[in-house]
Amino acid sequence: MTIAFDEVRMLYGSQVALDGLTLTLAHRELTVLVGPSGSGKSTLLRTINHLVVPTSGTVTLDGRRVDSWKPEDLRRGIGYGIQSVGLFPHHTVGKNIAAVPSLLKWSRAKIADRVEELLVLVGLDPSRYRDRYPHELSGGEAQRVGVARALAADPPLLLLDEPFSAVDPVTRLRLQGEFLSIQKTLHKTVVFVTHDVDEAIRLADRIVLLDHGQVVQYDTPETLLDRPATPFAARFLGSDRALKRLSRRTVAEYAKPAPRAVLDRGKLGPVTGGPSRFVWVTDTEGRLLGSLDTELLTGTDPGAVLSPAGEDLVISRQASLREALSVMVGTGARALPVVEADRLWGEIRLHDIEGAGQQSALRVAEP
């Protein structure tokens, strides 16, 4: 669904919330509206489902003006999730999720199936959660239910206003990851408001950077980080733009085959995966045991020179380059073993991460 804003102005008294904003958001993309507080991002989101009626200008969905619908009908066709979740405290989780389907008068059986399906989708066991009340949920569970409720009637468009901001950072990271994988399968048109730049960069196909009710820049996260359009944009994205860029890249993209050897009953096998002074040592199943320096390997017992692999010295395939860099800086290691499901998969070197960071540095230097 294409969303077009044309010269949208919104005044609250003499306060300008949206200042003649013109913008078109692409079909089936996850667009993140980001900006400092008071930049108008929530107001802009709420003009889409007519919760905010602009002072002037038009908002259209696939060319049709939003005020040409009856507001209730418009909103029933758009998924909506908000910061404090706003679950109905007197309804069970199941009934909360069923809110829009029951407004649309779906049959009871169809609603029950849909609720089950959605609970599974957001990673909550239906038999355990369906009949709970919101006050019995943790913050993360409530946010999941909020997302499920927004998705309930399978709307083509999803509006999410800081949906993950009320939970702790660890839970937020997990919810973001889960939401990304849901979005990968559903491919909804999503408009997502946040004030958290990292969240924007992690989730967005495209970012709209707003300030004082105007669009500062509308670009992919990579372009935004490489070429911030204004000093404000550069400041807002932070001086660690190169690091943020690394958070868009996964270890898997930059990892190389690891020089490795199998340690079997005290005997070290041949090194495979390229010649190297340092090799990763695994058991016969491919599970990482540690690393060793082949120059120290003079005696008969390779186990004596093996430095065991601590859990904090291992990085998973799906981790971002930023996380890998953080581990390296924290431990002083210049290379990390990359694992997938406990097995050694490859290695990532500081040198390669620097390469990824410098690419973007070069691009910033372009005129």
Add this chain to the structure above:
Amino acid sequence: MTLIGPWLQVKPNRIVEGTSRSLAFDDGFWGAVCLGLWALPLLVSVFSKNPRTPARAAWAIFVMVPVVVLLGSGAVASALVPDGSFVRVSPSWSFWITILGCYAGALVLGPLTELPRSWLTLGKAVFPAACLVGLATGAFAQLSLLKEFVAQSDVFWDAARIHLILSGVAVLAGTLLGTLTGWGAHRLVQFRRPAFFFLNLVQTLPSLALFGLLIVPLAALGLGGIGPTPALVALALYAAFPIARSTLTAFDHLDAAVLDAGRGLGMGRAHLFFRVQFPLALPVVLEGVRTASVQAVGNTVVAALIGAGGLGSLVFLGLGQYAPDLILLGTLPVVVLALAVDLGWVIVLGLLNRRVRT
């Protein structure tokens, strides 16, 4: 002291001044039973090592003593009063102080005993249960209050019926008026100040003054200045205030995020009201109705003064005749009724709130 003080009054008939009996000097058996009740718990708490035992023992004494005093008074009355005589035996101040003091003691000690809730509830139920058993078995039949009741039973039931109707109708009307006022004040900020100014004013007027004030305008309307109509108007106005307050609070404090979510999901005004606002506000509104209905039961007593009837008429009749039994016959049922109404609401609200905690 309560052992020495007069616990029962014996009068040759309903009006004449009587003689006092004390537990210590006249009814030594019951006095001894009361003292004996202290012995066992005291012994237990002296020898027990559990730090909770003294509190529990005292609590048990406070629960049991009123029952003994109550049953004892019934038994003594039965012994003293020959059938068909005019002799009246009525509880005197030692009796009332013992019961009130023990009730207060049990209430204070309850939490300190750290007994399970069900035990404490059971403890509270012992005295009412003893009252009911005594009434049902006729053990109290010779107590003066009961004799008065038998003598006045037609008048009593009539008064009780009118009392219930008056306070019930007043609460219904007050609920209607109060919820509408509260809701209106929630929707229209300009309406808030005048509405609550008026209802506040009504609250500050003594009920008798309000009845007086209503006589003129109601008479002008042709409704009559005395009788049940002005009483109902005044009682309903009194009841409206707490209900309007709680309704306003309930709707003002609904979670804005929940309402925003409801609107954003496509609920129209009616859906939002009936599916979200109303069910969420209801428990708070009903708290106001609870307060109002307990107050109404009490306020209705005063309504007797302008000829509306009710249990108040027994009270004022008793005051006029200096017949304490008659005053009690009017007052005790009002107290019991108020407590029963409150208990009823506690149960209803408990059922309503069991699942929802916002």
